[in-house]
Amino acid sequence: MKEDNRLRTARDTKPSGGPGKGWRSLRKTFEVFRKRRVLVFICFLIVSLALCGFHYYRNRHTASTVLSLDYEEASRGLTPNQTRFNIFEIQSAEVMERLIEYAGLQEQITPDELSECISVQPTHDKSVSGKVNYISTSYTVSFTNNGIVGKRTAEDMLSLLCRAYCEYFVEHYGFNPSILSFDVNDLKFNDEYLMAVDLLELKCTQLENYVKLRGRDSKNYQDPDTGVTFSALEQRAKNLAAYDIATLRSYVIENGIANDRPGLNSMLNYKIRMDRLIYDKLMAAYDEDNKGIEIYDAAMSAVVMIPTQDETMNYYMSRTNTGMDNMAIHADQQLTGAMERLEQISYNTYLAEKLEANVFDRAKAERADAMIHDIETSLETLASDIQALDSAYTSTKARNYIGFSIDDGAGLADRVGLAPSLLYAALILFAAYTLVFLGIFLSDKEKEV
Numbered sequence: 001m002k003e004d005n006r007l008r009t010a011r012d013t014k015p016s017g018g019p020g021k022g023w024r025s026l027r028k029t030f031e032v033f034r035k036r037r038v039l040v041f042i043c044f045l046i047v048s049l050a051l052c053g054f055h056y057y058r059n060r061h062t063a064s065t066v067l068s069l070d071y072e073e074a075s076r077g078l079t080p081n082q083t084r085f086n087i088f089e090i091q092s093a094e095v096m097e098r099l100i101e102y103a104g105l106q107e108q109i110t111p112d113e114l115s116e117c118i119s120v121q122p123t124h125d126k127s128v129s130g131k132v133n134y135i136s137t138s139y140t141v142s143f144t145n146n147g148i149v150g151k152r153t154a155e156d157m158l159s160l161l162c163r164a165y166c167e168y169f170v171e172h173y174g175f176n177p178s179i180l181s182f183d184v185n186d187l188k189f190n191d192e193y194l195m196a197v198d199l200l201e202l203k204c205t206q207l208e209n210y211v212k213l214r215g216r217d218s219k220n221y222q223d224p225d226t227g228v229t230f231s232a233l234e235q236r237a238k239n240l241a242a243y244d245i246a247t248l249r250s251y252v253i254e255n256g257i258a259n260d261r262p263g264l265n266s267m268l269n270y271k272i273r274m275d276r277l278i279y280d281k282l283m284a285a286y287d288e289d290n291k292g293i294e295i296y297d298a299a300m301s302a303v304v305m306i307p308t309q310d311e312t313m314n315y316y317m318s319r320t321n322t323g324m325d326n327m328a329i330h331a332d333q334q335l336t337g338a339m340e341r342l343e344q345i346s347y348n349t350y351l352a353e354k355l356e357a358n359v360f361d362r363a364k365a366e367r368a369d370a371m372i373h374d375i376e377t378s379l380e381t382l383a384s385d386i387q388a389l390d391s392a393y394t395s396t397k398a399r400n401y402i403g404f405s406i407d408d409g410a411g412l413a414d415r416v417g418l419a420p421s422l423l424y425a426a427l428i429l430f431a432a433y434t435l436v437f438l439g440i441f442l443s444d445k446e447k448e449v
Contacts, residue, residue: 097111223388
């Protein structure tokens with residue numbers, strides 16, 4: 001009896017809320033849910049269907065795509081023309097204005113309002129070593145239709161957004177074609193004939209260099225409509241400079257054609273005098289260097305040869321670099337500069353002589369005007385042909401710059417978000433179970449008190 005009393009006393013003095021009571025509360029909670037299992041299942045089904053409906057509504061009004069950068073510089077965070085890449089330019093005003101135009105939403109929505117429908121985030125947003133950030137080359141772009149784009153669906157708007165951004169990217173970060181729009185109109189009214197010829201030649205050289213650079217990237221590319229190649233356009237530019245512009249220059253010089261003959265003659269005489277002064281200065285420096293070399297060589301030739309050991313351990317007399325070598329290099333530079341000035345003096349003198357030997361002839365001037373006009377037309381046509389071929393090539397190459405992967409074939413389970421809906425419903429059910437358990441556990445504890 002005493003032993004039984006001690007055991008009963010130990011049970012009575014056991015701390016309240018111990019593991020035994022917790023398990024009893026857990027069993028009671030299970031019994032509550034088991035008895036109401038039909039109601040629990042119905043609630044679970046209702047919550048799951050509600051979540052599926054929410055996901056379906058959201059997915060129906062949201063479309064996403066993965067934008068991939070497929071060029072070498074992308075891994076360094078750069079664009080094809082070596083400038084810094086910024087993915088958020090896809091929400092810029094210029095891209096939004098294009099999207100509004102393509103969607104036919106003019107005067108219905110502003111670029112700022114439309115940009116709020118777009119979200120962008122990198123597909124790999126992580127840090128490699130804490131300090132070195134990973135540069136993502138792919139981004140998830142989403143468009144959410146919040147009711148401000150009319151009857152357009154999210155998929156339609158996302159497709160138009162991809163088109164607008166691709167065009168923007170190519171125009172701003174591909175090769176710069178601004179040189180193709182160089183204006184050479186009415187040169188003869190703004191400058192002297194020879195200056196006009198110089199500008200025409202400069203324009204032709206720029207076109208040749210541009211098309212030559214493009215040809216390096218695509219030697220075998222042909223226009224799909226005309227079959228024209230960059231090499232053919234480069235040859236046209238060379239022929240234009242070698243024949244047409246050269247003929248115009250010779251005609252203007254030989255006939256002494258000028259808008260302001262006295263002014264041009266005065267300018268030429270001034271340039272001749274200045275070039276002569278520079279020529280005399282360069283030749284004087286050249287002569288002084290030569291004299292210094294003669295003196296230096298005679299005085300130091302015996303001490304600039306030193307014994308040296310070669311790789312085979314044999315001795316030979318090696319000549320060291322001395323001040324004489326620097327003087328020789330400087331003398332060559334002075335002589336080269338002097339010869340260039342002498343050529344310029346000869347050319348300007350020839351021009352001045354032609355101006356003095358000829359009188360103004362309106363017929364010859366009109367012919368020169370016609371030649372200038374013909375060359376301008378040829379340059380504009382060449383620039384237009386280059387731009388057409390360049391646009392076709394750039395459009396073809398741009399398909400490799402940016403890639404878009406849109407999943408249009410999502411199944412019903414993906415559209416309604418079946419997996420996450422069931423998971424969220426299960427979590428809600430577990431939360432309800434936990435709340436019931438806590439209520440029963442606290443109620444039992446109060447009864448013990």
